[in-house]
Amino acid sequence: xxxxxxxxxxxxxxxxxxxxxxxxxxxxxxxxxxxxxxxxxxxxxxxxxxxxxxxxxxxxxxxxxxxxxxxxxxxxxxxxxxxxxxxxxxxxxxxxxxxxxxxxxxxxxxxxxxxxxxxxxxxxxxxxxxxxxxxxxxxxxxxxxxxxxxxxxxxxxxxxxxxxxxxxxxxxxxxxxxxxxxxxxxxxxxxxxxxxxxxxxxxxxxxxxxxxxxxxxxxxxxxxxxxxxxxxxxxxxxxxxxxxxxxxxxxxxxxxxxx
Amino acid sequence: xxxxxxxxxxxxxxxxxxxxxxxxxxxxxxxxxxxxxxxxxxxxxxxxxxxxxxxxxxxxxxxxxxxxxxxxxxxxxxxxxxxxxxxxxxxxxxxxxxxxxxxxxxxxxxxxxxxxxxxxxxxxxxxxxxxxxxxxxxxxxxxxxxxxxxxxxxxxxxxxxxxxxxxxxxxxxxxxxxxxxxxxxxxxxxxxxxxxxxxxxxxxxxxxxxxxxxxxxxxxxxxxxxxxxxxxxxxxxxxxxxxxxxxxxxxxxxxxxxxxxxxxxxxxxxxxxxxxxxxxxxxxxxxxxxxxxxxxxxxxxxxxxxxxxxxxxxxxxxxxxxxxxxxxxxxxxxxxxxxxxxxxxxxxxxxxxxxxxxxxxxxxxxxxxxxxxxxxxxxxxxxxxxxxxxxxxxxxxxxxxxxxxxxxxxxxxxxxxxxxxxxxxxxxxxxxxxxxxxxxxxxxxxxxxxxxxxxxxxxxxxxxxxxxxxxxxxxxxxxxxxxxxxxxxxxxxxxxxxxxxxxxxxxxxxxxxxxxxxxxxxxxxxxxxxxxxxxxxxxxxxxxxxxxxxxxxxxxxxxxxxxxxxxxxxxxxxxxxxxxxxxxx
Numbered sequence: 076x077x078x079x080x081x082x083x084x085x086x087x088x089x090x091x092x093x094x095x096x097x098x099x100x101x102x103x104x105x106x107x108x109x110x111x112x113x114x115x116x117x118x119x120x121x122x123x124x125x126x127x128x129x130x131x132x133x134x135x136x137x138x139x140x141x142x143x144x145x146x147x148x149x150x151x152x153x154x155x156x157x158x159x160x161x162x163x164x165x166x167x168x169x170x171x172x173x174x175x176x177x178x179x180x181x182x183x184x185x186x187x188x189x190x191x192x193x194x195x196x197x198x199x200x201x202x203x204x205x206x207x208x209x210x211x212x213x214x215x216x217x218x219x220x221x222x223x224x225x226x227x228x229x230x231x232x233x234x235x236x237x238x239x240x241x242x243x244x245x246x247x248x249x250x251x252x253x254x255x256x257x258x259x260x261x262x263x264x265x266x267x268x269x270x271x272x273x274x275x276x277x278x279x280x281x282x283x284x285x286x287x288x289x290x291x292x293x294x295x296x297x298x299x300x301x302x303x304x305x306x307x308x309x310x311x312x313x314x315x316x317x318x319x320x321x322x323x324x325x326x327x328x329x330x331x332x333x334x
Numbered sequence: 335x336x337x338x339x340x341x342x343x344x345x346x347x348x349x350x351x352x353x354x355x356x357x358x359x360x361x362x363x364x365x366x367x368x369x370x371x372x373x374x375x376x377x378x379x380x381x382x383x384x385x386x387x388x389x390x391x392x393x394x395x396x397x398x399x400x401x402x403x404x405x406x407x408x409x410x411x412x413x414x415x416x417x418x419x420x421x422x423x424x425x426x427x428x429x430x431x432x433x434x435x436x437x438x439x440x441x442x443x444x445x446x447x448x449x450x451x452x453x454x455x456x457x458x459x460x461x462x463x464x465x466x467x468x469x470x471x472x473x474x475x476x477x478x479x480x481x482x483x484x485x486x487x488x489x490x491x492x493x494x495x496x497x498x499x500x501x502x503x504x505x506x507x508x509x510x511x512x513x514x515x516x517x518x519x520x521x522x523x524x525x526x527x528x529x530x531x532x533x534x535x536x537x538x539x540x541x542x543x544x545x546x547x548x549x550x551x552x553x554x555x556x557x558x559x560x561x562x563x564x565x566x567x568x569x570x571x572x573x574x575x576x577x578x579x580x581x582x583x584x585x586x587x588x589x590x591x592x593x594x595x596x597x598x599x600x601x602x603x604x605x606x607x608x609x610x611x612x613x614x615x616x617x618x619x620x621x622x623x624x625x626x627x628x629x630x631x632x633x634x635x636x637x638x639x640x641x642x643x644x645x646x647x648x649x650x651x652x653x654x655x656x657x658x659x660x661x662x663x664x665x666x667x668x669x670x671x672x673x674x675x676x677x678x679x680x681x682x683x684x685x686x687x688x689x690x691x692x693x694x695x696x697x698x699x700x701x702x703x704x705x706x707x708x709x710x711x712x713x714x715x716x717x718x719x720x721x722x723x724x725x726x727x728x729x730x731x732x733x734x735x736x737x738x739x740x741x742x743x744x745x746x747x748x749x750x751x752x753x754x755x756x757x758x759x760x761x762x763x764x765x766x767x768x769x770x771x772x773x774x775x776x777x778x779x780x781x782x783x784x785x786x787x788x789x790x791x792x793x794x795x796x797x798x799x800x801x802x803x804x805x806x807x808x809x810x811x812x813x814x815x816x817x818x819x820x821x822x823x824x825x826x827x828x829x830x831x832x833x834x835x836x837x838x839x840x841x842x843x844x845x846x847x848x849x850x851x852x853x854x855x856x857x858x859x860x861x862x863x864x865x866x867x868x869x870x871x872x873x874x875x876x877x878x879x880x881x882x883x884x885x886x887x888x889x890x891x892x893x894x895x896x897x898x899x900x901x902x903x904x905x906x907x908x909x910x911x912x913x914x915x916x917x918x919x
Contacts, residue, residue, distance in 0.1 A: 110832065110834065111834070112832045112833070112834050113832075129672075140786075140837075140838070141784075141785075141786030142786065144829065145785075145828055145829030145830050145838040146829055146830040146832070146838060148830075148835050148836075148837050148838075149837075150370075150374075151550055152370055152374045152375075152376070152549040152550055152551045153374075153376060153378070153379050153549040153550075154549065154550060154585075155379070155583075155585045155666060155670070156666075156669070157378050157379045157474060157662075158370075158373070158374040158375070158376070158378055158379070158549065159373060159374060160370070160371075160374050174669060176669070176670075197520065197834070197835060198834050198835040199835075201835050204371060208371075211485075212485050216482050216485060217433075217434060217482040217483055217485060217486040218432075218433060218434030218482070225432055226432075228428065228444075229427075229428055229431040229432075229437075229444060229445050230431065230432070231439075231442070231443035231444065232439055232443055233439065233443050234438075234439045234440075234441065234443075237436060237437075237438065237439050240436070241436070244436050244468075244471075244475065244478070245471070245474075246478075247373065247378070247474070248371075248373050277434075280434070280436070282434070283434075
């Protein structure tokens with residue numbers, strides 16, 4: 076006999092038993108399309124879908140690509156908010172398509188989906204991530220210790236010292252924060268929140284010995300002082316990192332030189 | 335077409351690929367080709383931890399870990415490899431800590447450890463705290479730490495380069511690796527990478543199942559590339575079904591949840607694992623727990639109106655403990671199910687999780703072209719490979735360990751080989767021919783079949799017929815269905831005919847890989863007339879060490895008339911000090 080439960084789960088496309096309280100709905104997805112092989116201009120295109128509102132926006136994009144228009148292009152991988160591939164602007168806010176349920180988007184109205192801002196759009200929802208990763212690399216995002224003789228065992232770290240930088244270890248480099256930042260939109264030179272978050276992760280790690288160097292990098296004219304504390308980044312972070320707070324802590328460390 | 339020349343080329347930038355890259359870059363001119371940006375790989379989705387007998391919180395040693403790994407793998411594990419895995423685990427964890435990995439800490443400031451399925455004190459006496467962890471984000475931390483160190487070492491990445499073919503050249507009757515052929519997603523351009531050594535670290539094949547914890551991108555690309563070039567695949571019938579996937583979605587909820595005290599319950603609220611595994615209970619090995627869950631469901635004790643799932647109950651654990659130790663999985667329950675795990679049990683079902691089988695290698699990561707012959711210049715590590723340290727069933731936390739131990743070993747071995755050989759092997763004439771043909775055929779096809787439809791039928795067929803329970807009849811059904819789908823795949827067409835970021839084309843290529851590998855899995859499963867670890871045959875419910883304590887080796891054969899078939903052969907299991915025993919938890 077076949078594995079028992081799955082026959083029922085297989086009934087994709089029809090309302091599932093046990094979900095009688097949430098029937099399928101018809102929703103419109105308004106996607107900003109761009110393909111320079113076809114046109115230099117982007118255009119909005121509407122797609123209508125029958126979909127369970129408890130599904131993810133990523134599920135909707137897959138349904139469009141698989142059943143309606145195979146040319147729709149976006150990045151995705153894990154589909155549950157861990158890999159950071161599918162940050163996009165959904166109803167005007169930066170989110171991960173795989174962590175956003177349709178029911179939370181007021182699906183009575185068309186749901187808009189477009190590429191994140193401030194990075195060059197290459198095709199549909201795909202942007203050039205290279206400047207984003209360059210800013211990340213610029214803050215020296217790796218543990219630096221001066222000791223030449225490595226310990227045989229692990230370095231000791233108290234649970235409190237470990238907790239000090241816990242929040243910023245959660246970053247998945249999805250660029251939702253950086254591409255929500257008005258300063259970054261207006262001036263691509265700014266490091267952006269994600270790079271500062273990753274600098275914070277090491278500056279406040281008790282094992283690291285290059286905090287001063289990193290602070291000097293961020294003291295640059297394109298560094299932390301460009302932050303205008305609009306909190307867009309904190310709102311955008313799909314991992315719940317208090318990004319603006321982390322940037323403030325870096326600013327404070329620059330003034331007090333204590334971290 | 336562009337031709338590049340490197341000493342070492344690594345295919346894949348997950349944990350195994352980046353661990354290898356850190357070593358290879360120090361020793362040789364290295365390129366990493368990855369179809370995703372490095373931090374997107376599925377290593378990041380691993381949650382619970384990485385096993386190592388550090389003995390930081392209670393007595394433990396690597397010999398106990400070796401035994402648990404062999405027993406967990408139902409004695410199909412190569413025991414010499416398991417010993418290396420358990421012994422090198424300790425330095426492997428310490429290496430990561432020195433690279434900066436933020437492990438959770440004990441009150442003394444050492445790396446904290448917790449319980450995990452199948453890991454025991456003194457050969458099965460009681461659960462032991464062996465899993466080194468960082469909340470329920472251990473894989474994420476490993477992936478980030480390895481990427482950080484790749485940045486530090488200046489590793490050269492080719493992001494969104496998709497390897498489609500392995501170049502093999504025969505010299506004096508021995509197959510050698512000459513390099514790989516890759517497709518650049520951004521431009522549609524074909525690239526040939528000539529390399530003295532190639533390491534596959536491209537991950538698993540989970541997307542041939544429908545309910546799976548695997549990413550959309552886990553389509554067995556590395557396995558398919560070498561298999562099509564006549565190299566064998568080992569133990570492909572062994573696939574792990576993780577007990578606790580989110581009901582219907584398959585999203586992983588770590589075994590660490592049970593390690594922290596979580597309990598599985600049926601519709602009567604009964605802690606049913608006490609019946610099936612009196613000592614280890616909810617922390618028995620994954621194959622045992624998954625079968626127990628489905629036994630409960632089949633016997634009418636499943637939960638919900640359809641009786642098609644059971645509960646993972648965390649409600650008796652203090653909210654502070656959930657927040658500190660299991661923050662991500664509790665958030666998944668809130669986000670995707672609208673459930674508050676402080677107060678409500680979480681509906682779960684087993685989810686297709688991990689390929690124990692893969693490209694056969696020895697303990698240096700060298701790929702084998704038969705039971706013993708090494709393919710000079712070809713290496714594999716991580717889920718794509720089969721060393722075999724996991725045998726018929728992998729223990730939780732041994733995969734993050736595997737990628738680090740054998741990723742490092744493959745990286746070192748490949749780079750040393752690159753340094754040792756004088757010259758590159760000459761490329762075959764027109765090296766990109768096969769890839770050009772494949773890509774152009776898909777791009778220009780006017781067939782009527784759709785990729786998504788065939789893929790869904792494949793996934794539904796695999797879930798129904800070769801999942802936790804198998805019989806001759808269900809496997810034969812799968813074999814026939816896969817053959818039909820492979821036939822229909824020849825008539826598949828895509829809508830995107832462009833060159834720029836053509837993910838429509840890549841999904842078609844990936845489906846071809848899944849179909850080939852699903853067939854190998856089903857054919858291998860049909861021939862194994864016993865039950866062992868993750869391969870459970872209801873028509874042969876016991877383990878048969880006389881006839882089947884051996885690894886399956888599957889080869890693709892092409893007849894003179896072009897017809898393809900699969901030839902099965904077998905390889906002995908390496909046994910050192912552990913005699914097979916009945917497996918009880």
